[in-house]
Amino acid sequence: DISVIAEKAVVSTQSTGTGNIDAMFAQLLTAAAALLLLGPVHADYIRWASLARTDGNSTTMGNSWGTVVVSAWGSFGNVTTGMVCDDYVDDNTADFLCRKAGFEHGMEMRTNNGGSYYRHRLSSSAWYGQYKARFALDNLRCPSNARRLDDCSRNAVGSHDCSYYEGLVLKCRTEARGVELEDMDVSLVRANGIQSQNGTVVLNGTRSSGLVCAGGISQKTAEILCNEAGYDYLVEYNATKNVGSSSKLDCDTMKEQDISVIGENLSCPSNSTDLGDCSASVANGSCDADEALWLSCSNDGSRYWQLVNLTLAYNEAGHHDRKDLETGNDYGTVLVTVRNTRTGEERTGLTPYTYSSYTRSSICYMLGNTNRYATYRRAGQISDNSNTKVSCGFILENEMSYVLSYLWCPGYYKNLSGCNFNLASEDYNPGNDNAYWLNC
Secondary structure, eight states, X not given: OHHHHHHHHHHHHHHTOTTOXXXXXXXXXXXXXXXXXXXXXXXXXEEEEEEEEEETTXXXXXXXXXXXXXXEEOTTSOEEEEEEBOTTOOHHHHXXXXXXXXXXXEEEEEETTOGGGGGGSOOHHHHHHHHTTOEEEOSOBOOTTOOSGGGSBOOOTTOOOOOGGGBEEEEEESSSSBOOOTTOEEEEEOGGGOBOSEEEEEEEOSSOEEEEBOTTOOHHHHHHHHHHTTOSEEEEEEEGGGSOGGGSOOHHHHHHTTOOEEEEEEEOOTTOOSGGGOXXXXXXXXXXXXXXXXXXEESOOGGGEEEEEEEEEEOOTTOOSXXXXXXXXXXXXXXXXXXXXXXXXXXXXXXXXXXXXXXXXXXXXXXXXXXXXXXXXXXXXXXXXXXXXXXXHHHHHTTOOBSEEEEEOOTTOOOGGGOEEEEOOTTOOOOGXXXXXXXX
C-alpha cells in the first residue's frame, strides 16, 4: 500500500531528526519508486446509475421506477454501460442500486418480463440500439451496508449470461418506507358512504385502506388521483375541514367502516402517469380526518376550452381541398374554433342550428354586419350546388365534425367571451344537415 510506504518514510525521517534531510529524501524516493513499480491501483466502481423507461419511441432516464442501467468501471480499465441482471439480486442489493441512482432505498423489484409493468421498463429496441445489448453487472449481491461496488460480490464488469428479459426493474423512493400505492384503488366518498365525483379521497388496497392527508398535495398529485378515480379532469382540491358536511365522508360512516388516515406526504412527480409512480409515507398522527384530502373531479372538459373564432364558410361543390374553403363573406356555414387553455389544442368545426335570434344577430355583429334580421337555416335546407355553404363532399373529405353541441350569444354583442357553449362529445352527431347556416 503506497500510503503505508509514505507513512513509514515520514516516521523514519522524524526518528532521525528534522535535520537529517538526506534520510528523509531517501525515504521519499523509496515511496515514489514503489509507486512507479506498482502502477495505478484500480477498483471496480459504478460511474453512474439510473432508472430507464421507454414510452413509445422515447426513452427517459432519472425515473423513480424503471430498468436499472449503470455505467461500471472494471478493474482492467474497461467501461461497460448496460443493464443489471436480476440474478441473485435481493432487497439489500436493490437498496444499494437505488442509492446509486440517487434514491434512498428500493421499494419493489421486477424484471423486463414483468407483464403489466411493461410501461416501467426499457424496451428491447432501446437496449439493442442505445446500449448494444450489454449487461454491465451480473450475479450482483450486496450486504445491507454496501457503499461501493467492491463491497458486493458479482461477475467481472461486463461479464454475463443474461437475456433482455432478465434485466432488473426497480421502483425506488426517496422518503422513508411508506404506503404501497401501486395496487390502490381511489374513490371519492360523500356522506353516508356514497361515491361521487366529489368527496373525501379514500384509498382502497389489499394491504391497507383509508384516508390521506391534504397537506403538501400538488395539483399534479390531485390530477392523478382524479384520473385513478375514473375522471378526466381536476376541478378543485382541499382539506375536508373546508368543505360542507354533505360533500364529504361523515364521521358515522368512518366509525362503522373503521376508516382512518393511513398516509401523508402523498406526492406524484411531474412525469407521473398513474398512482404507482407516486409515494406516500405512513401516517404518524400529524393530521386527522379533518385534514384529510377532498377532491372534486369531472369528465366535462369544457371549462378548459375557450371560444376563439367564429366565421361563415362555403366552398364550390366538388372542390374539397382545404384551400377551396372560402371565409370572410356575409353568408355560409357557421364554423367555430375552440382552444384548450391547458394544452393549446385547437378544434375547428360545426355548431348545430339554433332558433336564437340573439345568437345570429351577435354572430353577424362580430363579423362586421349590423343586419338585425339575418337569414338563418339548417345547412340541409341549402342546396350543395348553390356554393354558399360547406358542402357534404368537403365535410366528408376533410373529416369535419361538430365541435359544439350548443351555442348561445347575447344579441348585438361583439365579444366572443360573452357567448355560452357546450363542447360536443365524441359521439355527438345530429347530422350534417342540422349544421348552422347564416346569411347576414
